[in-house]
Amino acid sequence: MTGMEIFGAWIAVFLTLAIFSFLYKDNPFYKIAEHLFVGISAGYWAAIAFWNQIQPNLFGRLWPKVDGELSGLKAFWYGIYNFFGWFHSGIFPEGGIDKGHEIDIWYLIPFVLGMFMILRLWPKFGWLARWSMAYIVGLAAGLRLYGFLSSNIISQIKGSALPMFDSVGTSINSILIIIGTLTGLFYFFFSQEHTGIFGKISRVGIWFLMISFGASFGFAVMGRISLLIGRFYDLITYSSAEYFHASWWVLGLIIIGLGIMAFKEKASPESH
Amino acid sequence: MMKTLLDIIVKLGSVDRRVIFLIIALVVFLPLIFPVGLTIKPTDTTRRSFEAVDELKEGDNFLMSFEYGPSTKPEVNPMAVAVLNHAFRKNLRVYITCLWPDGQFMAQDVLAEVLPDYDKVYGEDYVLLGYRPGNEAVVKGIESNIKGLYTVDYANTLIDEIPMMQDVNSLSDIDMVFSFSAGYPGTVEWVQYGCxxxxxxxxxxxxxxxxxxxxxxxxxxxxxxxIAGMPGAAEYETMIGKKGFGTSGMDAQSVAHLVIVLFIVLGNATYFIERKRSQKTY
Known part of the structure; x- marks a missing residue:
């Protein structure tokens, strides 16, 4: 067991118990954990995205590793690269980025669109970010339309074409699925008032929807309990002598901290 | 007598929420310390998952995609461990991709846990391609040109230098995909843009x-x-005959569910009793 592993365990225990302390009430321990989570998540995501995509797949395509002498336009192009490399040789290593790409000047387009996004931070040129946003929205809409049309509409309609006269169990299942699908669709048809026969059919749809929400709630509870088991499992592991009883120490310190805060609050209620 | 019983139900149904938190904590904590060993019976959905992997032949290309992070690790990680064990036992060639940034570290954790039991060679039996940002665009990229998307693996090894990548160019060269998903992007995107x-x-x-x-x-x-949540993972572990974290958490899961159901019943009973009493008052 290395010192860093033990230190990591103490941090994990503190953050877990700090989050749990919210169940008692909002307090500074919870706030620390919450702010750390938001900040680290954002920083972590940005770093991962940069080193997994922007550096290898964007810069790596604009300035791939080249061998031999450079001349003309290529020399000028790699001159710009060397200028960037002067600032940070980790991102722009000498001789180009070796990620298995050939030079592809078309990647200047995403590079420029990416720069436009950053210009949002500069109000005078913020409007340029709209071009990048337009591209993202257009691309996402096109890509999603195809996916939804094929997998969520056509395949789902095919999937609801079920055998009606099979074994008793299968037939009952098929009838239930067909009734549920049709009445559910009726409920979401808002061009007509939900009264009379139409209202009764859509009411059956509501029942199916409620059963579905109930199932979702059940799964949500199951998921949350699983996560709680995961945290408890770690707390039990970290309470061992190997980790210097981290769980017990941190639990004690947090309880003392909360106790002091409650005492101070009681002593001067007007300040809270 | 009846009134006393109703009063007790009302009292139990309106306890402070912190008492409920404490009870839930206890019923989750105690079975972890003192396991009961409740029976685990595989459901049809888990069985179908198992059979789908089991039907693959030795040497088939099997892609595992990691779309979860530390926040859902207790639920999804045990399934990934169980399925990777199953894949390695069947000598499938395992390709690992990640649609979530944390997925790469989850995949590394799973490999570290499973690899010691097998004699597998990186690049020949399994490869970790790593994370690429882009959500559904990544799935689309894998579907059309995997080598265009992944020019290097997670450790920056050129893809052309990895033996098991020689005959894999797009998703149609893969025999089966197994997505471990906790949200977006995940299984839905694999359905829509990949498989x-x-x-x-x-x-x-x-x-x-x-x-x-x-x-x-x-x-x-x-x-x-x-494979649905931690119970699904426990069922898969039972089917491959290798107990893991999923199985060890099932006692706590079952007892906690019972207590939650009890609280829901009590809460509803209290609501109806109090409503009836208030109607009588007016």
Whole structure:
């Protein structure tokens, strides 16, 4: 067991118990954990995205590793690269980025669109970010339309074409699925008032929807309990002598901290 | 007598929420310390997932995609461990991709846990391609040109230098995809942009919260099977005969569910009793 592993365990225990302390009430321990989570998540995501995509797949395509002498336009192009490399040789290593790409000047387009996004931070040129946003929205809409049309509409309609006269169990299942699908669709048809026969059919749809929400709630509870088991499992592991009883120490310190805060609050209620 | 009973129910149903938190904590904590060993019976969805992997032949290309992070690790990680064990036992060639940034570290954790039991060679038996940002665009990229998307693996080894990548160019060269998903992007994106267009078999292990969303795809045959949350993981562990974290958490899960159901019943009973009493008052 290395010192860093033990230190990591103490941090994990503190953050877990700090989050749990919210169940008692909002307090500074919870706030620390919450702010750390938001900040680290954002920083972590940005770093991962940069080193997994922007550096290898964007810069790596604009300035791939080249061998031999450079001349003309290529020399000028790699001159710009060397200028960037002067600032940070980790991102722009000498001789180009070796990620298995050939030079592809078309990647200047995403590079420029990416720069436009950053210009949002500069109000005078913020409007340029709209071009990048337009591209993202257009691309996402096109890509999603195809996916939804094929997998969520056509395949789902095919999937609801079920055998009606099979074994008793299968037939009952098929009838239930067909009734549920049709009445559910009726409920979401808002061009007509939900009264009379139409209202009764859509009411059956509501029942199916409620059963579905109930199932979702059940799964949500199951998921949350699983996560709680995961945290408890770690707390039990970290309470061992190997980790210097981290769980017990941190639990004690947090309880003392909360106790002091409650005492101070009681002593001067007007300040809270 | 009846009035006393109703008073007790009302009192139990209106306890401070912190008492309920404490009780839930206890019923989860105690079975972890003193396991009961309740029976685990595989459900049909888990069985279908198992059978889909089991039907693959030795040397088939099997893609595992990691779409979860530390927040859902207790649920999804045990399934990934169980399925990777199954894949290695069957000598499948395992390709690992990640749609979530943390997925790469989850994949590394799973490999570190499973690899010591097998004699597998990196690049020949399994490869970790790593994370690429882009959500559904990444799935689309894998579907059309995997080498265009992944020019290097997670450790920056050139893809052309990895032996098991020589004959894999797109998703149609993969025999089956197994997505471990806890949200977006995840299994839904694999259905829509990967496996449906390429006609490749897909099975999945998902966090409980996502099960209802995936069930229609399973009913329509777009997904072969679903491992649903921690209970699903425990069932898969039972089927491969290798108990793990999923199984060890099932006692706590079962007892906690019973207590939650009891609280829901009590809460509702209190609501109806109090409503009836207030109606009588007016």
């Amino acid at each position: 449906d267009p390429a006609g490749v078999k897909l099975s999945t292990g998902v966090a409980s919260i996502q099960v209802n969303e995936i069930l229609p795809y399973e009913n329509a045959g777009q997904v072969l099977g679903i």
